[in-house]
Amino acid sequence: MDNLPIVVGVDGSESSMRAVDWAADEAALRGAPLRLVYASLWERYEGRSLADDLHKPLEQVTAEDIVRTAGQRARLRRPELEISTDVLPEEPEYALVREGRQAAALVLGTRGRSGLTEMLLGSVSLTVAAHANCPVIVLRGSHDNKVSAGKRGRVVVGIGEKSWDSAALRFAAQEAKLRRASLDAVRAWRCPAHESTDHPLPAGEPARLHEAQATEILDKALEDAPADVDLSRRAVEGPVRRVLLDASRDADLLVVGARRGREHLGLQLGRVAHAVLHHSACAVAVVPERT
CATH class of the missing domain: 3.40.50.620 (HUPs)
Known part of the structure:
Protein backbone atom coordinates (compact mmCIF):
# COMPACT_ATOMS: atom_id res chain seq x y z
CA MET A 1 0.00 0.00 0.00
CA LEU A 139 1.75 -7.68 21.21
CA ARG A 140 -0.02 -8.51 24.42
CA GLY A 141 -2.27 -11.26 25.65
CA SER A 142 -2.95 -14.62 24.05
CA HIS A 143 -2.49 -13.55 20.43
CA ASP A 144 -1.88 -16.38 17.98
CA ASN A 145 0.92 -14.63 16.03
CA LYS A 146 -1.50 -14.02 13.16
CA VAL A 147 -2.90 -10.87 11.61
CA SER A 148 -5.11 -11.85 8.68
CA ALA A 149 -6.82 -14.76 10.42
CA GLY A 150 -7.04 -13.66 14.03
CA LYS A 151 -8.99 -15.73 16.49
CA ARG A 152 -11.84 -13.27 16.87
CA GLY A 153 -11.97 -11.25 13.65
CA ARG A 154 -12.50 -8.00 15.53
CA VAL A 155 -10.66 -4.69 15.82
CA VAL A 156 -11.67 -2.31 18.64
CA VAL A 157 -11.03 1.43 18.60
CA GLY A 158 -11.59 3.82 21.47
CA ILE A 159 -13.46 6.97 20.42
CA GLY A 160 -12.30 10.21 22.05
CA GLU A 161 -13.75 13.71 22.02
CA LYS A 162 -12.43 14.62 18.55
CA SER A 163 -12.30 11.30 16.78
CA TRP A 164 -14.01 12.54 13.61
CA ASP A 165 -10.51 13.74 12.66
CA SER A 166 -8.64 10.93 14.36
CA ALA A 167 -5.53 9.17 13.11
CA ALA A 168 -6.38 6.28 15.46
CA LEU A 169 -9.80 5.82 13.87
CA ARG A 170 -8.35 5.91 10.36
CA PHE A 171 -5.68 3.38 11.36
CA ALA A 172 -8.27 1.09 12.98
CA ALA A 173 -10.50 1.21 9.90
CA GLN A 174 -7.54 0.36 7.68
CA GLU A 175 -6.56 -2.56 9.90
CA ALA A 176 -10.10 -3.93 9.96
CA LYS A 177 -10.34 -3.70 6.18
CA LEU A 178 -6.96 -5.37 5.62
CA ARG A 179 -7.83 -8.20 8.02
CA ARG A 180 -11.41 -8.55 6.76
CA ALA A 181 -12.44 -8.08 10.37
CA SER A 182 -15.25 -6.13 11.97
CA LEU A 183 -14.52 -2.72 13.50
CA ASP A 184 -16.04 -2.03 16.91
CA ALA A 185 -16.00 1.68 17.81
CA VAL A 186 -16.43 2.15 21.56
CA ARG A 187 -17.20 5.34 23.44
CA ALA A 188 -17.15 5.23 27.24
CA TRP A 189 -19.42 7.54 29.23
CA ARG A 190 -20.08 8.21 32.90
CA CYS A 191 -22.79 9.98 34.84
CA PRO A 192 -21.24 12.07 37.63
CA ALA A 193 -22.39 10.85 41.04
CA HIS A 194 -23.88 14.22 42.09
CA GLU A 195 -26.13 14.24 39.04
CA SER A 196 -27.68 10.93 39.95
CA THR A 197 -28.89 12.24 43.32
CA ASP A 198 -29.01 16.05 43.35
CA HIS A 199 -29.88 16.89 39.75
CA PRO A 200 -33.43 18.22 39.38
CA LEU A 201 -34.14 16.01 36.37
CA PRO A 202 -36.25 12.87 36.91
CA ALA A 203 -34.47 9.76 38.18
CA GLY A 204 -32.44 8.14 35.43
CA GLU A 205 -32.65 11.15 33.13
CA PRO A 206 -29.05 12.39 33.72
CA ALA A 207 -27.70 8.97 32.74
CA ARG A 208 -29.80 8.97 29.59
CA LEU A 209 -28.49 12.42 28.70
CA HIS A 210 -24.85 11.34 29.11
CA GLU A 211 -25.48 8.20 27.06
CA ALA A 212 -27.15 10.27 24.35
CA GLN A 213 -24.15 12.62 24.27
CA ALA A 214 -21.81 9.63 23.91
CA THR A 215 -23.92 8.25 21.09
CA GLU A 216 -23.87 11.64 19.36
CA ILE A 217 -20.06 11.73 19.58
CA LEU A 218 -19.91 8.22 18.09
CA ASP A 219 -22.19 9.18 15.23
CA LYS A 220 -20.15 12.29 14.49
CA ALA A 221 -16.85 10.40 14.64
CA LEU A 222 -18.05 7.69 12.29
CA GLU A 223 -19.99 9.70 9.74
CA ASP A 224 -17.10 9.51 7.25
CA ALA A 225 -16.16 5.90 8.00
CA PRO A 226 -15.46 3.80 4.87
CA ALA A 227 -18.57 2.07 3.56
CA ASP A 228 -16.68 -1.20 2.99
CA VAL A 229 -15.83 -1.69 6.68
CA ASP A 230 -18.08 -3.90 8.83
CA LEU A 231 -18.72 -1.30 11.51
CA SER A 232 -20.50 -1.42 14.85
CA ARG A 233 -20.70 1.28 17.51
CA ARG A 234 -21.25 1.09 21.24
CA ALA A 235 -21.67 3.66 23.99
CA VAL A 236 -20.71 1.90 27.22
CA GLU A 237 -21.08 3.22 30.75
CA GLY A 238 -17.91 3.15 32.85
CA PRO A 239 -14.35 4.49 33.12
CA VAL A 240 -12.57 4.57 29.78
CA ARG A 241 -9.78 2.26 30.89
CA ARG A 242 -12.14 -0.40 32.20
CA VAL A 243 -14.40 -0.22 29.15
CA LEU A 244 -11.52 -0.66 26.70
CA LEU A 245 -9.85 -3.42 28.71
CA ASP A 246 -13.17 -5.29 28.81
CA ALA A 247 -13.49 -4.86 25.04
CA SER A 248 -9.97 -6.23 24.52
CA ARG A 249 -10.99 -9.63 25.87
CA ASP A 250 -12.66 -10.66 22.63
CA ALA A 251 -10.63 -8.61 20.13
CA ASP A 252 -7.53 -9.21 18.03
CA LEU A 253 -6.36 -5.59 18.14
CA LEU A 254 -7.19 -2.62 20.36
CA VAL A 255 -6.43 0.81 18.87
CA VAL A 256 -6.04 3.94 20.98
CA GLY A 257 -4.87 7.44 20.17
CA ALA A 258 -2.34 9.40 22.16
CA ARG A 259 -2.22 13.17 21.88
CA ARG A 260 0.97 14.87 20.80
CA GLY A 261 1.28 18.61 21.22
CA ARG A 262 3.72 20.72 19.27
CA GLU A 263 5.45 21.78 22.46
CA HIS A 264 6.47 18.21 23.25
CA LEU A 265 9.50 16.45 21.86
CA GLY A 266 7.63 13.17 21.62
CA LEU A 267 4.30 11.46 21.98
CA GLN A 268 3.01 11.73 25.52
CA LEU A 269 1.08 8.69 26.71
CA GLY A 270 -2.10 9.44 28.60
CA ARG A 271 -3.49 7.32 31.40
CA VAL A 272 -5.73 5.33 29.06
CA ALA A 273 -2.94 4.35 26.65
CA HIS A 274 -0.66 3.54 29.58
CA ALA A 275 -3.30 1.30 31.18
CA VAL A 276 -4.15 -0.68 28.05
CA LEU A 277 -0.48 -1.20 27.21
CA HIS A 278 -0.01 -2.81 30.61
CA HIS A 279 -3.22 -4.78 30.89
CA SER A 280 -4.88 -5.40 27.51
CA ALA A 281 -5.89 -8.96 26.67
CA CYS A 282 -4.95 -8.44 23.00
CA ALA A 283 -2.41 -6.59 20.87
CA VAL A 284 -2.48 -2.80 21.30
CA ALA A 285 -1.81 -0.15 18.66
CA VAL A 286 -0.94 3.31 20.02
CA VAL A 287 -1.43 5.88 17.27
CA PRO A 288 -0.02 9.42 17.59
CA GLU A 289 -2.60 12.19 17.28
CA ARG A 290 -1.53 15.68 16.29
CA THR A 291 -3.05 18.50 18.32
Whole structure:
Protein backbone atom coordinates (compact mmCIF):
# COMPACT_ATOMS: atom_id res chain seq x y z
CA MET A 1 0.00 0.00 0.00
CA ASP A 2 3.04 2.25 0.44
CA ASN A 3 6.80 1.89 0.47
CA LEU A 4 7.31 2.53 4.18
CA PRO A 5 8.38 -0.65 5.98
CA ILE A 6 6.90 -2.41 8.95
CA VAL A 7 9.73 -2.33 11.50
CA VAL A 8 10.00 -4.93 14.25
CA GLY A 9 12.41 -4.80 17.17
CA VAL A 10 14.12 -8.13 17.83
CA ASP A 11 16.35 -9.13 20.72
CA GLY A 12 16.43 -12.93 20.71
CA SER A 13 13.57 -13.35 23.18
CA GLU A 14 10.61 -15.54 22.33
CA SER A 15 8.27 -12.57 22.57
CA SER A 16 10.27 -10.68 19.94
CA MET A 17 10.27 -13.71 17.64
CA ARG A 18 6.48 -13.89 17.97
CA ALA A 19 6.46 -10.22 17.00
CA VAL A 20 8.43 -11.14 13.86
CA ASP A 21 5.63 -13.52 12.84
CA TRP A 22 2.97 -10.89 13.46
CA ALA A 23 4.91 -8.15 11.67
CA ALA A 24 5.55 -10.39 8.66
CA ASP A 25 1.81 -10.95 8.28
CA GLU A 26 1.16 -7.22 8.67
CA ALA A 27 3.74 -6.37 6.02
CA ALA A 28 2.27 -8.96 3.64
CA LEU A 29 -1.23 -7.50 4.06
CA ARG A 30 0.05 -4.01 3.31
CA GLY A 31 2.38 -5.02 0.49
CA ALA A 32 5.14 -3.35 2.51
CA PRO A 33 8.77 -4.26 3.17
CA LEU A 34 9.70 -5.78 6.54
CA ARG A 35 12.66 -4.41 8.47
CA LEU A 36 14.13 -6.30 11.44
CA VAL A 37 16.21 -4.23 13.84
CA TYR A 38 18.40 -5.27 16.75
CA ALA A 39 19.93 -2.63 19.03
CA SER A 40 23.19 -4.04 20.32
CA LEU A 41 22.99 -2.43 23.76
CA TRP A 42 19.75 -4.30 24.52
CA GLU A 43 20.07 -6.23 27.78
CA ARG A 44 19.38 -9.93 27.42
CA TYR A 45 16.69 -10.83 29.93
CA GLU A 46 15.70 -13.87 27.87
CA GLY A 47 17.02 -15.76 24.85
CA ARG A 48 17.55 -19.29 26.12
CA SER A 49 15.29 -20.82 23.46
CA LEU A 50 17.24 -19.10 20.67
CA ALA A 51 20.55 -20.33 22.13
CA ASP A 52 19.15 -23.85 22.20
CA ASP A 53 18.00 -23.57 18.58
CA LEU A 54 21.45 -22.40 17.53
CA HIS A 55 23.16 -25.07 19.67
CA LYS A 56 25.30 -22.40 21.28
CA PRO A 57 25.91 -21.33 24.87
CA LEU A 58 23.82 -18.26 25.67
CA GLU A 59 26.90 -16.04 26.05
CA GLN A 60 27.98 -16.88 22.49
CA VAL A 61 24.75 -15.76 20.83
CA THR A 62 25.63 -12.62 18.87
CA ALA A 63 23.55 -9.77 17.45
CA GLU A 64 24.17 -11.17 13.96
CA ASP A 65 22.80 -14.55 15.10
CA ILE A 66 19.65 -12.86 16.35
CA VAL A 67 18.84 -10.86 13.23
CA ARG A 68 19.80 -13.73 10.92
CA THR A 69 17.50 -16.12 12.79
CA ALA A 70 14.70 -13.55 12.79
CA GLY A 71 15.14 -12.99 9.07
CA GLN A 72 15.02 -16.70 8.34
CA ARG A 73 11.88 -17.03 10.40
CA ALA A 74 10.19 -14.20 8.52
CA ARG A 75 11.20 -15.60 5.11
CA LEU A 76 9.82 -19.01 5.96
CA ARG A 77 6.56 -17.44 7.02
CA ARG A 78 6.23 -14.94 4.16
CA PRO A 79 8.61 -15.81 1.28
CA GLU A 80 7.21 -13.02 -0.88
CA LEU A 81 8.35 -10.23 1.43
CA GLU A 82 11.21 -7.84 0.87
CA ILE A 83 13.13 -8.24 4.15
CA SER A 84 16.07 -6.28 5.51
CA THR A 85 17.94 -6.59 8.80
CA ASP A 86 20.19 -4.28 10.74
CA VAL A 87 22.23 -4.22 13.95
CA LEU A 88 22.42 -0.77 15.52
CA PRO A 89 25.09 0.02 18.16
CA GLU A 90 22.89 2.09 20.46
CA GLU A 91 20.15 1.92 23.05
CA PRO A 92 16.98 0.31 21.66
CA GLU A 93 14.67 3.11 22.73
CA TYR A 94 16.56 5.70 20.67
CA ALA A 95 17.14 3.35 17.74
CA LEU A 96 13.50 2.30 17.41
CA VAL A 97 12.08 5.79 17.83
CA ARG A 98 14.38 6.95 15.04
CA GLU A 99 13.37 3.98 12.88
CA GLY A 100 9.74 4.97 13.39
CA ARG A 101 10.30 8.24 11.53
CA GLN A 102 10.43 6.24 8.29
CA ALA A 103 8.08 3.37 9.13
CA ALA A 104 4.43 2.54 8.50
CA ALA A 105 4.35 1.01 11.99
CA LEU A 106 6.64 -0.37 14.69
CA VAL A 107 5.90 -3.84 16.10
CA LEU A 108 7.24 -4.89 19.49
CA GLY A 109 6.89 -7.88 21.77
CA THR A 110 5.98 -7.64 25.43
CA ARG A 111 8.87 -8.20 27.79
CA GLY A 112 8.94 -7.71 31.51
CA ARG A 113 11.92 -8.08 33.80
CA SER A 114 12.46 -10.93 36.22
CA GLY A 115 10.10 -13.39 34.61
CA LEU A 116 7.18 -11.00 34.38
CA THR A 117 6.79 -11.39 30.63
CA GLU A 118 3.18 -10.84 29.47
CA MET A 119 2.34 -9.39 32.89
CA LEU A 120 4.44 -6.22 32.99
CA LEU A 121 5.21 -4.20 29.91
CA GLY A 122 8.92 -3.90 29.20
CA SER A 123 10.46 -0.46 29.52
CA VAL A 124 11.61 -0.44 25.88
CA SER A 125 8.09 -1.02 24.55
CA LEU A 126 6.62 1.61 26.86
CA THR A 127 9.23 4.24 25.96
CA VAL A 128 8.93 3.64 22.23
CA ALA A 129 5.13 3.82 22.39
CA ALA A 130 5.47 7.12 24.22
CA HIS A 131 7.74 8.79 21.66
CA ALA A 132 7.40 7.24 18.19
CA ASN A 133 6.02 9.25 15.29
CA CYS A 134 4.22 6.26 13.79
CA PRO A 135 1.75 3.70 15.17
CA VAL A 136 3.36 1.35 17.69
CA ILE A 137 1.85 -2.12 17.98
CA VAL A 138 2.68 -4.01 21.18
CA LEU A 139 1.75 -7.68 21.21
CA ARG A 140 -0.02 -8.51 24.42
CA GLY A 141 -2.27 -11.26 25.65
CA SER A 142 -2.95 -14.62 24.05
CA HIS A 143 -2.49 -13.55 20.43
CA ASP A 144 -1.88 -16.38 17.98
CA ASN A 145 0.92 -14.63 16.03
CA LYS A 146 -1.50 -14.02 13.16
CA VAL A 147 -2.90 -10.87 11.61
CA SER A 148 -5.11 -11.85 8.68
CA ALA A 149 -6.82 -14.76 10.42
CA GLY A 150 -7.04 -13.66 14.03
CA LYS A 151 -8.99 -15.73 16.49
CA ARG A 152 -11.84 -13.27 16.87
CA GLY A 153 -11.97 -11.25 13.65
CA ARG A 154 -12.50 -8.00 15.53
CA VAL A 155 -10.66 -4.69 15.82
CA VAL A 156 -11.67 -2.31 18.64
CA VAL A 157 -11.03 1.43 18.60
CA GLY A 158 -11.59 3.82 21.47
CA ILE A 159 -13.46 6.97 20.42
CA GLY A 160 -12.30 10.21 22.05
CA GLU A 161 -13.75 13.71 22.02
CA LYS A 162 -12.43 14.62 18.55
CA SER A 163 -12.30 11.30 16.78
CA TRP A 164 -14.01 12.54 13.61
CA ASP A 165 -10.51 13.74 12.66
CA SER A 166 -8.64 10.93 14.36
CA ALA A 167 -5.53 9.17 13.11
CA ALA A 168 -6.38 6.28 15.46
CA LEU A 169 -9.80 5.82 13.87
CA ARG A 170 -8.35 5.91 10.36
CA PHE A 171 -5.68 3.38 11.36
CA ALA A 172 -8.27 1.09 12.98
CA ALA A 173 -10.50 1.21 9.90
CA GLN A 174 -7.54 0.36 7.68
CA GLU A 175 -6.56 -2.56 9.90
CA ALA A 176 -10.10 -3.93 9.96
CA LYS A 177 -10.34 -3.70 6.18
CA LEU A 178 -6.96 -5.37 5.62
CA ARG A 179 -7.83 -8.20 8.02
CA ARG A 180 -11.41 -8.55 6.76
CA ALA A 181 -12.44 -8.08 10.37
CA SER A 182 -15.25 -6.13 11.97
CA LEU A 183 -14.52 -2.72 13.50
CA ASP A 184 -16.04 -2.03 16.91
CA ALA A 185 -16.00 1.68 17.81
CA VAL A 186 -16.43 2.15 21.56
CA ARG A 187 -17.20 5.34 23.44
CA ALA A 188 -17.15 5.23 27.24
CA TRP A 189 -19.42 7.54 29.23
CA ARG A 190 -20.08 8.21 32.90
CA CYS A 191 -22.79 9.98 34.84
CA PRO A 192 -21.24 12.07 37.63
CA ALA A 193 -22.39 10.85 41.04
CA HIS A 194 -23.88 14.22 42.09
CA GLU A 195 -26.13 14.24 39.04
CA SER A 196 -27.68 10.93 39.95
CA THR A 197 -28.89 12.24 43.32
CA ASP A 198 -29.01 16.05 43.35
CA HIS A 199 -29.88 16.89 39.75
CA PRO A 200 -33.43 18.22 39.38
CA LEU A 201 -34.14 16.01 36.37
CA PRO A 202 -36.25 12.87 36.91
CA ALA A 203 -34.47 9.76 38.18
CA GLY A 204 -32.44 8.14 35.43
CA GLU A 205 -32.65 11.15 33.13
CA PRO A 206 -29.05 12.39 33.72
CA ALA A 207 -27.70 8.97 32.74
CA ARG A 208 -29.80 8.97 29.59
CA LEU A 209 -28.49 12.42 28.70
CA HIS A 210 -24.85 11.34 29.11
CA GLU A 211 -25.48 8.20 27.06
CA ALA A 212 -27.15 10.27 24.35
CA GLN A 213 -24.15 12.62 24.27
CA ALA A 214 -21.81 9.63 23.91
CA THR A 215 -23.92 8.25 21.09
CA GLU A 216 -23.87 11.64 19.36
CA ILE A 217 -20.06 11.73 19.58
CA LEU A 218 -19.91 8.22 18.09
CA ASP A 219 -22.19 9.18 15.23
CA LYS A 220 -20.15 12.29 14.49
CA ALA A 221 -16.85 10.40 14.64
CA LEU A 222 -18.05 7.69 12.29
CA GLU A 223 -19.99 9.70 9.74
CA ASP A 224 -17.10 9.51 7.25
CA ALA A 225 -16.16 5.90 8.00
CA PRO A 226 -15.46 3.80 4.87
CA ALA A 227 -18.57 2.07 3.56
CA ASP A 228 -16.68 -1.20 2.99
CA VAL A 229 -15.83 -1.69 6.68
CA ASP A 230 -18.08 -3.90 8.83
CA LEU A 231 -18.72 -1.30 11.51
CA SER A 232 -20.50 -1.42 14.85
CA ARG A 233 -20.70 1.28 17.51
CA ARG A 234 -21.25 1.09 21.24
CA ALA A 235 -21.67 3.66 23.99
CA VAL A 236 -20.71 1.90 27.22
CA GLU A 237 -21.08 3.22 30.75
CA GLY A 238 -17.91 3.15 32.85
CA PRO A 239 -14.35 4.49 33.12
CA VAL A 240 -12.57 4.57 29.78
CA ARG A 241 -9.78 2.26 30.89
CA ARG A 242 -12.14 -0.40 32.20
CA VAL A 243 -14.40 -0.22 29.15
CA LEU A 244 -11.52 -0.66 26.70
CA LEU A 245 -9.85 -3.42 28.71
CA ASP A 246 -13.17 -5.29 28.81
CA ALA A 247 -13.49 -4.86 25.04
CA SER A 248 -9.97 -6.23 24.52
CA ARG A 249 -10.99 -9.63 25.87
CA ASP A 250 -12.66 -10.66 22.63
CA ALA A 251 -10.63 -8.61 20.13
CA ASP A 252 -7.53 -9.21 18.03
CA LEU A 253 -6.36 -5.59 18.14
CA LEU A 254 -7.19 -2.62 20.36
CA VAL A 255 -6.43 0.81 18.87
CA VAL A 256 -6.04 3.94 20.98
CA GLY A 257 -4.87 7.44 20.17
CA ALA A 258 -2.34 9.40 22.16
CA ARG A 259 -2.22 13.17 21.88
CA ARG A 260 0.97 14.87 20.80
CA GLY A 261 1.28 18.61 21.22
CA ARG A 262 3.72 20.72 19.27
CA GLU A 263 5.45 21.78 22.46
CA HIS A 264 6.47 18.21 23.25
CA LEU A 265 9.50 16.45 21.86
CA GLY A 266 7.63 13.17 21.62
CA LEU A 267 4.30 11.46 21.98
CA GLN A 268 3.01 11.73 25.52
CA LEU A 269 1.08 8.69 26.71
CA GLY A 270 -2.10 9.44 28.60
CA ARG A 271 -3.49 7.32 31.40
CA VAL A 272 -5.73 5.33 29.06
CA ALA A 273 -2.94 4.35 26.65
CA HIS A 274 -0.66 3.54 29.58
CA ALA A 275 -3.30 1.30 31.18
CA VAL A 276 -4.15 -0.68 28.05
CA LEU A 277 -0.48 -1.20 27.21
CA HIS A 278 -0.01 -2.81 30.61
CA HIS A 279 -3.22 -4.78 30.89
CA SER A 280 -4.88 -5.40 27.51
CA ALA A 281 -5.89 -8.96 26.67
CA CYS A 282 -4.95 -8.44 23.00
CA ALA A 283 -2.41 -6.59 20.87
CA VAL A 284 -2.48 -2.80 21.30
CA ALA A 285 -1.81 -0.15 18.66
CA VAL A 286 -0.94 3.31 20.02
CA VAL A 287 -1.43 5.88 17.27
CA PRO A 288 -0.02 9.42 17.59
CA GLU A 289 -2.60 12.19 17.28
CA ARG A 290 -1.53 15.68 16.29
CA THR A 291 -3.05 18.50 18.32
